[in-house]
Amino acid sequence: xxxxxxxxxxxxxxxxxxxxxxxxxxxxxxxxxxxxxxxxxxxxxxxxxxxxxxxxxxxxxxxxxxxxxxxxxxxxxxxxxxxxxxxxxxxxxxxxxxxxxxxxxxxxxxxxxxxxxxxxxxxxxxxxxxxxxxxxxxxxxxxxxxxxxxxxxxxxxxxxxxxxxxx
Numbered sequence: 001x002x003x004x005x006x007x008x009x010x011x012x013x014x015x016x017x018x019x020x021x022x023x024x025x026x027x028x029x030x031x032x033x034x035x036x037x038x039x040x041x042x043x044x045x046x047x048x049x050x051x052x053x054x055x056x057x058x059x060x061x062x063x064x065x066x067x068x069x070x071x072x073x074x075x076x077x078x079x080x081x082x083x084x085x086x087x088x089x090x091x092x093x094x095x096x097x098x099x100x101x102x103x104x105x106x107x108x109x110x111x112x113x114x115x116x117x118x119x120x121x122x123x124x125x126x127x128x129x130x131x132x133x134x135x136x137x138x139x140x141x142x143x144x145x146x147x148x149x150x151x152x153x154x155x156x157x158x159x160x161x162x163x164x165x166x167x
Contacts, residue, residue: 002038003098005030006080011072012060017051018072020059020080023097023121030082031061040079047080099151105130105139108147108159113137116156128156137165 005027009019024030030037031052039045051062066072084096097119105113105128117136118129126141139145139158148157 001084001098002081003084003096004040004079005037005082008072008075008078008080010076011069012055014069015062016067016069016072017060017062018075020061022059027059031059038081040081044075044078095149095151100128100149100156103151103154103156105156105158108157113158113165132165139164
């Protein structure tokens with residue numbers, strides 16, 4: 001299955017390097033010289049990586065055929081996709097964002113909240129964005145609040161703290 005592993009950011013320097021917003025736990029397996037990544041939208045790819053380096057904690061990539069700042073800026077916000085075997089890469093408490101999207105969320109008491117519309121990666125923890133009666137509710141994706149994730153049946157059970165679901 002093709003999954004989003006990064007988003008291309010702004011240009012870095014004048015020689016065609018791009019800053020990369022990494023969206024994978026295994027960057028060393030996805031971003032290496034010679035790696036070919038699909039793109040979304042697909043009209044920009046596939047892209048072949050020609051250089052990889054870290055610059056003060058930011059991943060910088062160079063791509064075949066992209067040699068200046070203006071070409072990189074045309075790629076800004078393009079998503080990079082890689083073929084990932086979800087079953088092989090997952091553990092009991094390890095999920096890919098695509099496995100969580102559109103899962104139905106309910107409370108332990110059986111109250112249906114709605115589907116997961118996004119997974120937001122924050123420094124402290126990930127947060128599930130849930131469409132609850134037409135408004136977005138952000139639920140911290142921690143075991144104490146989200147004790148059950150059943151990706152096979154597309155269901156997530158939450159124990160919302162007091163006030164989380166209030167308007």
